[in-house]
Amino acid sequence: MQRIPADPLDVLRTRTSAKWRLYDADVLPLPVAEMDYPLAPPIAEALHAAIHRSDTGYTAGSRPVAEAFEGFAATRLGWTVDPARVTCTADVSMGIVEVLRQLISPGDGVVVTPPIYPPFFDLVTEAGGRIVEVPMSGGIDEGWALDLDGIDAAFAAGARSMVLCNPHNPVGLVPTRAQLAGLAEIAARHGVTIVSDEVHGPLSQPESRYTPFLEVSDAAREHGVAVTAASKAFNIAGLKAALIVAGSDRADAIRRALPYEVEYRTSQFGAIASIAAFRHGGLWLDGVLASLDDNRRLLADLLADELPGVRYRMPQASYLAWLDLSALGWGDDPAAYALEHARVALLGGPAFGATVGRGHARLNFACSPEVLDEAIERLAEARLTPVE
Incomplete structure (x- = not known):
C-alpha cells in the first residue's frame, strides 16, 4: 500500500490551525487531533x-x-x-x-x-x-x-x-x-x-x-x-x-x-x-491508514528503546496514543513537565478524567516518523532532568 507522507515541518509551521499556532516555534506539537498529511487531492x-x-x-x-x-x-x-x-x-x-x-x-x-x-x-x-x-x-x-x-x-x-x-x-x-x-x-x-x-x-x-x-x-x-x-x-x-x-x-x-x-x-x-x-477519498485514506499503522508500531519500538518505563498499548483505531508516564515521576500532569523540559506538547491526562488520567498523557502520532522519533528522543532526554 502506498503510504501518504507527512508534510515537512517547515511547511507545517506555515499552517494557521490550532496545532501550529498554540505553541512556540521550538515546540513539537503533538496534542491536538489534527494530522500532518497533505489534504486528499479530491477534497x-x-x-x-x-x-x-x-x-x-x-x-x-x-x-x-x-x-x-x-x-x-x-x-x-x-x-x-x-x-x-x-x-x-x-x-x-x-x-x-x-x-x-x-x-x-x-x-x-x-x-x-x-x-x-x-x-x-x-x-x-x-x-x-x-x-x-x-x-x-x-x-x-x-x-x-x-x-x-x-x-x-x-x-x-x-x-x-x-x-x-x-x-x-x-x-x-x-x-x-x-x-x-x-x-x-x-x-x-x-x-x-x-x-x-x-x-x-x-x-x-x-x-x-x-x-x-x-x-x-x-x-x-x-x-x-x-x-x-x-x-x-x-x-x-x-x-x-x-x-x-x-x-x-x-x-x-x-x-x-x-x-x-x-x-x-x-x-x-x-x-x-x-x-x-x-x-x-478512499485511496488517500488507505494510504493514511498504512502510514498510521507504521507510526503506531514505530512508537512502540521507540518507547521500548528510549523510555522503557512508559506504558503504551497500541491503539486499534485513530492516531492517538494513551501513554502512562507515571514511572517518570513527572507528576499528575506529565504533559506540563514535557512541555517545559522537552518542548514536546502532549495533552494532559487529567483532562480525560481527574482520577484515571493521573500520570498519563495523549500523543498524536499522525506525523512524520522523523518528528515522532525526535519527540521521543526529547522526552527521553528530559527524563534525565531532575524533577523539582
Whole structure:
C-alpha cells in the first residue's frame, strides 16, 4: 500500500490551525487531533472548484452529504444508512449536544466512560445534563473494555443517556460487536438512548475493523443515535460538517425534533469537502491508514528503546496514543513537565478524567516518523532532568 507522507515541518509551521499556532516555534506539537498529511487531492480539487465558481452560500440541506455518506458507509464501514434519516450540522460535538437536549431534562445523569475525550464532560453539561462517570474496565496491560455492569448500574440509578465513543478516544479501543450489542440490550431494558460518537470509525485498522453501533442489533437501532463526520479521517475538522444518523422510527423521531437551525449550521465548504471525501477519498485514506499503522508500531519500538518505563498499548483505531508516564515521576500532569523540559506538547491526562488520567498523557502520532522519533528522543532526554 502506498503510504501518504507527512508534510515537512517547515511547511507545517506555515499552517494557521490550532496545532501550529498554540505553541512556540521550538515546540513539537503533538496534542491536538489534527494530522500532518497533505489534504486528499479530491477534497482540494473540490474546494478549489467551489472557490472558482464563488460557491460560498448556504448549504442546500443534508441530502447531498447524506447520500455521499450512504455509499461510503456501505462499502467501507458495513453500515446501512438511509439518507432520509440523516441531519447534518457543523460538527460532532454540536450534534451530540443537540441530540442530548432532546433526550434529557435538566439535571438528568448522562454516562461517560473515562478516560474520555475531554469535551464530553462539557457537552453533557452544555446540554443540561449531569456527568455520571463509569470508567473503562481493564487497562493498558490487559486491554480496555466497556464496563457493562457499571453502565447497567448507572442506568438503574437513574441516568437517562450515555455518550459512547466508538472507537474510543483516547485509548484507541474498537469495542467488539458483542460488547456493543450488550450495551444496546442494557439501553433497551432501561428505556434510555445511547448517543454514539463514531467519528474515528473510518480510522480503524483492518485487523480491528469497527462495528457501527447502529449495525449491531435492532435494540441498538431503537435506542441509539449516531453522530459522525469526515472530519477526523480526512483531516477537515475546520470545515465544519457532521452527520446525525438515525436507524429506526424511534430514533428518527429524536432527529426530526431537532431545531431547524441545527442543519443550517453546516458549512458549505464542509459539505463540499465531505462529499468529495466520501465519494473519492478512499485511496488517500488507505494510504493514511498504512502510514498510521507504521507510526503506531514505530512508537512502540521507540518507547521500548528510549523510555522503557512508559506504558503504551497500541491503539486499534485513530492516531492517538494513551501513554502512562507515571514511572517518570513527572507528576499528575506529565504533559506540563514535557512541555517545559522537552518542548514536546502532549495533552494532559487529567483532562480525560481527574482520577484515571493521573500520570498519563495523549500523543498524536499522525506525523512524520522523523518528528515522532525526535519527540521521543526529547522526552527521553528530559527524563534525565531532575524533577523539582
